[in-house]
Amino acid sequence: MNNLIKDIKLFILTSNVSENRKAIHYKNLLDFAQFLSTLKVVPLDEVHLEKIFTLSNPITAKVLKHNPINSGVLDHYFQSKIGFSYNQFLLLRNSLGAFFKFLEREYQFPNPVRQMEFNFEELKPIKRPIKTLSRHDILRFLHTLVSQSQDYYRELTLFCLIFATGCRISEILSLRMLQIDFTHGFINLGKTKSGKSQTVVIKHGMEKGLEFYCKQFKLTSSDYLFQNKNGPIPYATVRGLFKDYLKLANIPENHLHITRHTFATHLFENGSDISIIQQLLRHKDKHTTVGYVHSNYVRNYGIKVNNNKLLYEKLVSELSL
Missing domain, CATH: 1.10.443.10 (Intergrase catalytic core)
Structure with a gap:
């Protein structure tokens, strides 16, 4: 896999959707990349989805292992967006869902979206009953x-x-x-x-x-x-x-x-x-x-x-x- 920014650009380039939808995906995925950059305290172009968690030797500080992003990070990301409208949440979920499906096809990368626990339904607005004119x-x-x-x-x-x-x-x-x-x-x-x-x-x-x-x-x-x-x-x-x-x-x-x-x-x-x-x-x-x-x-x-x-x-x- 490439770093996250390169994979986002590859996803946008190969996506079979309208230009407007591509623009929405790109904006949302860059926001997600910035979230991970802040979380990891690394530059944006150094974010790698397969290296989100790092296991180090507590004595030597030597890196022993990297673990990929999981559903908990995605839940944390969406939790940070509380205050957004329901439609904004749906657009974010759609962009991330499409991106991780792309990674799954391209690299057989495990798709964390399927294990998410964030409850989108709780954010769904209650529909007001439609009142027609008499x-x-x-x-x-x-x-x-x-x-x-x-x-x-x-x-x-x-x-x-x-x-x-x-x-x-x-x-x-x-x-x-x-x-x-x-x-x-x-x-x-x-x-x-x-x-x-x-x-x-x-x-x-x-x-x-x-x-x-x-x-x-x-x-x-x-x-x-x-x-x-x-x-x-x-x-x-x-x-x-x-x-x-x-x-x-x-x-x-x-x-x-x-x-x-x-x-x-x-x-x-x-x-x-x-x-x-x-x-x-x-x-x-x-x-x-x-x-x-x-x-x-x-x-x-x-x-x-x-x-x-x-x-x-x-x-x-x-x-x-």
Whole structure:
């Protein structure tokens, strides 16, 4: 075996991973090498994994034997990183695991990772239960948007599309006018996350509102549906709007992707089969779709709110222009 630094460079050179992953591995392994250098009190280029422990004659100080690194040293290394996030620990473990597998193949070096006792699971964050928006939440959100927005027609069209189609936010923001079939009422998404061309049917009546919207903003066929001077509206802008209107509507803060979970949950509550919801969300795996449904009860069934009636009237009047 070479010294540790040379073996790290050889590992990076021969690794069949992306350049970004190589950079992460190199950074993590250099950190590990520095840890061993400090532990052994030797220069970085003198660290050898097969000479981590040294047995000497207590009288003559003559070196009798060297022993290689063991799992205890790795446990000590990870213990020194307490305070890191769970994801940082996973990246470190992934880098060391891949490196020691390389050494095992290259030199038949004993792999100490397999004997580690450090408990990574204790560091795993507790997942908060996902809370989808109820139908009443959505109506309150839209009512707040209409009453508070300085650009309410653009924002109303944006969020109505998000809530009504269950599309990914990136798909909505990348839409150009030419992708909308106003006659038949569908959107051609082009190649999506799955790599396939997908078509989404628009809720009946919404195609007229979209057509009116495009005429009002004088959009050409190549224009983004929701654009600013530099192209499509950034994701961060939409996320900020979503957060602001939730707060103004007195709805608990939530992440923007929850709109897809909400879309799936409402369909399920209305009796749609999981396989149908899977097709609408365009998931490859049915189990992924099941994870998007968070239905424990039918929320606010039959509830009537006067403000909602006013909102409906506002939407109908705008769409009928």
